[in-house]
Amino acid sequence: MGDPQIFDGKPVLQFSTETNRRSFLKYAGLVGVGASFVAGGILNAPYAAANAPAVAKGDLDILNYALTLEYLESDFYSTGLAKGFLTGRDLDLIAPIGDHEKQHVAAVTSTIKSLGGTPVSKPKITYPAGIFDSKAKFLATASMFEELGVKAYHGQVPLIQSGDILGAAASIAGVESRHAAVIASLIGGNPFPSHIEEHVTMATVLAAVKPLIS
Amino acid sequence: MSRSDFVRGQLSEVQAPLALSALNNRWALAAPGDFSNDIDVLNYALTLEYLESAFYQQGQAAGLLSGTEKDYLDKIAADEAYHVTAITATIKKLGGTPVAAPGVNFGAAFASRNSYLTTSHTFENVGVGAYLGAAGFIKDKAVLQAAAGIFGVEARHAAVVGNLLGLKAEGGVYMGAFETGVAKATVLAGVAPFIVQMSSTPTGAADTGGGSASKDDKAGLYAVGSAALLGAAGAAVYVAKHRAAEQAE
Numbered sequence: 475m476g477d478p479q480i481f482d483g484k485p486v487l488q489f490s491t492e493t494n495r496r497s498f499l500k501y502a503g504l505v506g507v508g509a510s511f512v513a514g515g516i517l518n519a520p521y522a523a524a525n526a527p528a529v530a531k532g533d534l535d536i537l538n539y540a541l542t543l544e545y546l547e548s549d550f551y552s553t554g555l556a557k558g559f560l561t562g563r564d565l566d567l568i569a570p571i572g573d574h575e576k577q578h579v580a581a582v583t584s585t586i587k588s589l590g591g592t593p594v595s596k597p598k599i600t601y602p603a604g605i606f607d608s609k610a611k612f613l614a615t616a617s618m619f620e621e622l623g624v625k626a627y628h629g630q631v632p633l634i635q636s637g638d639i640l641g642a643a644a645s646i647a648g649v650e651s652r653h654a655a656v657i658a659s660l661i662g663g664n665p666f667p668s669h670i671e672e673h674v675t676m677a678t679v680l681a682a683v684k685p686l687i688s
Numbered sequence: 689m690s691r692s693d694f695v696r697g698q699l700s701e702v703q704a705p706l707a708l709s710a711l712n713n714r715w716a717l718a719a720p721g722d723f724s725n726d727i728d729v730l731n732y733a734l735t736l737e738y739l740e741s742a743f744y745q746q747g748q749a750a751g752l753l754s755g756t757e758k759d760y761l762d763k764i765a766a767d768e769a770y771h772v773t774a775i776t777a778t779i780k781k782l783g784g785t786p787v788a789a790p791g792v793n794f795g796a797a798f799a800s801r802n803s804y805l806t807t808s809h810t811f812e813n814v815g816v817g818a819y820l821g822a823a824g825f826i827k828d829k830a831v832l833q834a835a836a837g838i839f840g841v842e843a844r845h846a847a848v849v850g851n852l853l854g855l856k857a858e859g860g861v862y863m864g865a866f867e868t869g870v871a872k873a874t875v876l877a878g879v880a881p882f883i884v885q886m887s888s889t890p891t892g893a894a895d896t897g898g899g900s901a902s903k904d905d906k907a908g909l910y911a912v913g914s915a916a917l918l919g920a921a922g923a924a925v926y927v928a929k930h931r932a933a934e935q936a937e
């Protein structure tokens with residue numbers, strides 16, 4: 475699976491604090507777990523992930539990883555919608571997505587707090603020039619974001635321990651799937667790229683937004 | 689619930705945005721006695737997938753669509769057929785017996801493009817809720833992963849068909865910022881009008897050509913290494929109940 479490149483691989487994110495940056499990077503420590511889980515084959519090692527000690531304390535990290543991505547998505551839509559080049563049905567369909575991402579940020583934040591964790595703060599986001607120059611570029615980027623978001627959520631499924639958190643992740647992931655499909659249809663893409671949603675590891679997601687951690 | 693109620697989409701009104709603070713309610717949607725094991729859940733899913741697959745086979749054969757709409761629904765039909773094959777193979781792999789395809793009657797659903805797509809829209813949203821509602825019962829991590837992956841695809845179907853119908857974005861294309869699970873009893877009541885004969889007698893008919901698990905592992909959910917999420921849901925429960933005890937730390 476090729477690494478998705480958003481923003482043409484240009485720098486996108488800057489973490490507001492060194493702690494946040496390291497916290498985000500720490501997720502890479504979980505990647506090995508996911509990778510071996512997949513590479514080993516589910517049949518051969520159905521509970522491989524269960525034996526990985528890193529998973530047991532990883533739920534909060536996963537939530538903060540999700541929160542970072544939701545922050546990015548939320549800011550992306552706020553910025554893009556403010557440009558005002560969407561009208562009619564396009565606007566009707568995209569505006570609620572921006573609202574959903576805001577709700578995801580709020581919900582994940584409150585969930586982290588309720589679990590006694592500390593939510594990462596919103597990253598400083600720097601968009602490369604041109605991303606919001608046109609409806610076409612905005613929607614094309616949105617499409618990549620959504621497809622990546624779907625796969626990112628699904629990639630964490632086997633790593634999440636808490637049933638409640640998994641339920642939350644699922645309920646959010648399903649909505650991201652709707653977003654991805656709708657945007658694909660708007661830009662002439664394929665709304666149904668696979669029979670079953672694919673997943674990507676944190677490593678792949680990190681690679682896609684690699685510039686932000688460089 | 690009558691068929692017309694179902695077609696009008698009343699069942700989808702079950703869906704409403706819920707705050708994450710109400711997360712536990714998601715699992716409460718499935719009553720404790722709804723499923724006794726993973727195979728029960730899978731046969732429940734298989735019945736729904738059979739229903740959907742037959743629905744689209746008949747719907748596409750009716751020739752009501754053209755152009756992009758037809759292309760989209762062709763893809764959806766292929767997805768559902770794949771789900772039937774994959775779930776069937778997985779049940780076999782787990783040592784279970786897949787239920788046979790139920791007898792179906794979709795009434796006037798194919799009278800027009802609008803009735804076809806409207807019924808499709810409701811089916812898909814019910815499917816989304818059904819998977820989410822049942823997820824908490826799934827114990828096997830691989831099965832959960834695949835169920836999550838199917839769940840996401842059903843959500844795509846629901847959104848795109850809602851858009852084809854020109855429904856309002858929120859409450860038509862999207863069902864809020866969070867998907868909502870639907871209890872088994874509600875799902876079955878919703879689809880009951882379309883099922884003229886529920887076959888509980890396993891037969892070879894359940895093998896829809898996906899190949900036996902032994903010959904083609906790819907047909908099974910187990911092989912879906914690329915699938916993930918909703919599995920999350922049940923995986924959580926499994927993990928919470930069993931994993932902690934298995935782990936050293």
